[in-house]
Amino acid sequence: MRRGVAVFGATGSIGRSTLAVLREHPDQFRLEVISAHANLERLNEILRVHQPRHVVITQSDQWKASQSLRAAFPAVVFHAGMEALNDLAAMPEVEIVVASIVGAAGLRSTLAAVRAGKQVLLANKEALVMAGTLVMAEAARTGAIILPVDSEHNAIFQCLPHAYRTGQTIPGLHQLILTCSGGPFRTLETQALQHVTPEMACQHPNWSMGAKISVDSATLMNKGLELIEACHLFAVAHTQIDVVVHPQSVVHSMVEFQDGSVLAQLGSADMRIPIAFSLGYPARLSIDAPRIQWQDLRTLEFESPRHEDFPAIELARASYAEGDDRPLVLNAANEIAVAAFLSGQIRFPEIMAITLECLNRLPRQPISVVDEMIVRDAEVRGLAKQLVEISVCS
Ligand code: NDP
Ligand code: MG
Secondary structure (H helix, E strand, O other): OOEEEEEEOOOOHHHHHHHHHHHHOOOOEEEEEEEEOOOHHHHHHHHHHOOOOEEEEOOOOHHHHOHHHHHHOOOOEEEEOOHHHHHHHOOOOOOEEEEOOOOHHHHHHHHHHHHOOOEEEEOOHHHHHHHHHHHHHHHHHHOOEEEEOOHHHHHHHHOOOOOOOOOOOOOOEEEEEEEEOOOOOOOOOOHHHHHOOHHHHOOOOOOOOOHHHHHHHHHOHHHHHHHHHHHHHOOOOHHHEEEEEOOOOOEEEEEEEOOOOEEEEEOOOOOHHHHHHHHHOOOOOOOOOOOOOHHHOOOOOOEOOOOOOOOHHHHHHHHHHHOOOHHHHHHHHHHHHHHHHHOOOOOHHHHHHHHHHHHHHOOOOOOOOHHHHHHHHHHHHHHHHHHHHHHHHO
């Protein structure tokens, strides 16, 4: 029996890697649903190679522009708008949902897949940062299996006992150790950070990824978001998570148990590996990914993050510790600031300054239901955009 797969955010970097793995195993998987937002060119390429039954064009403005593409693939059912994802996630034909839309925009569809009790391959870490308590509670209620695609969390999951499910506490745990490449500016002098460009920030030394997560990796906010993600996925206190910079990105993360044993998962820096693990789970799929060349691997280095120059990890940790809407505010402000940096409106250090300013200006609020989260998210974005404007003018 082939398993039905939906890939939300199929036109992105994770989407591409997922489709590559699926293509290697046509006997095991059937592509039921894909979504694209603005990139119709990539959607066209995908449709030439893959045969999904349903395509969702989430950005409604693109519907008209997609007319000729829709005409070219008459066997495919096309849908317009984000809401279609929620219904398609719940279809009985869909067993696995790959949640790989970037940012807060992915929250509702991720939650829909969890509420429908699917096997959810979670790349969209922002959904957990915003609404981790709710998402994990819904998974416990419906029996949805959340499998982390993020390489660090996937590594941790692989180091845990076979019967372990995300959301449960880890027996005998001492701490989780998240590894962090340090990003492209790991060794750059403080002053030079003022002048780095979006192109420089997107040149990650080890991984090829979408623009937003590449900038997050450069500010180390990616590791901050991942720290919060890990707290939710593995039911651990933030004080039980350490972050260590490991420039080679070979050790993808580690689990230290109370007896002093440390387990790690190693592999090439290729997202097809954690994706294949999660698609095949609990079996292993064979894939054509690069293997570690042990003879060429001279050193594995580990060092502390430069928190003074890259305050994002500690800011995320403090936001999580404070609770309520703090992680949501952190995430929304960061998304706007990163977009402003990518479009050349602000400088690199202002990403963190704007995020911090939003956290300071907006008083802490409890939030528990999605509608409240969406309202709060919009409010934060409004303030962050104003701060970008002020920053552009000064
Ligand atoms: P990309 O920017 O490459 O892709 C994002 C995807 O989301 C695209 O399909 C895009 O559509 C779609 N999208 C963008 N905005 C919206 C929106 N408002 N509504 C609906 N769909 C939208 O990102 P990545 O693939 O790099 O990252 C995806 C997620 O996975 C992120 O949460 C990231 O943090 C996480 N992740 C990524 C890793 C990586 O290696 N890339 C590693 C670990 C986690 P379109 O292109 O058509 O506009
Ligand atoms: Mg990661």
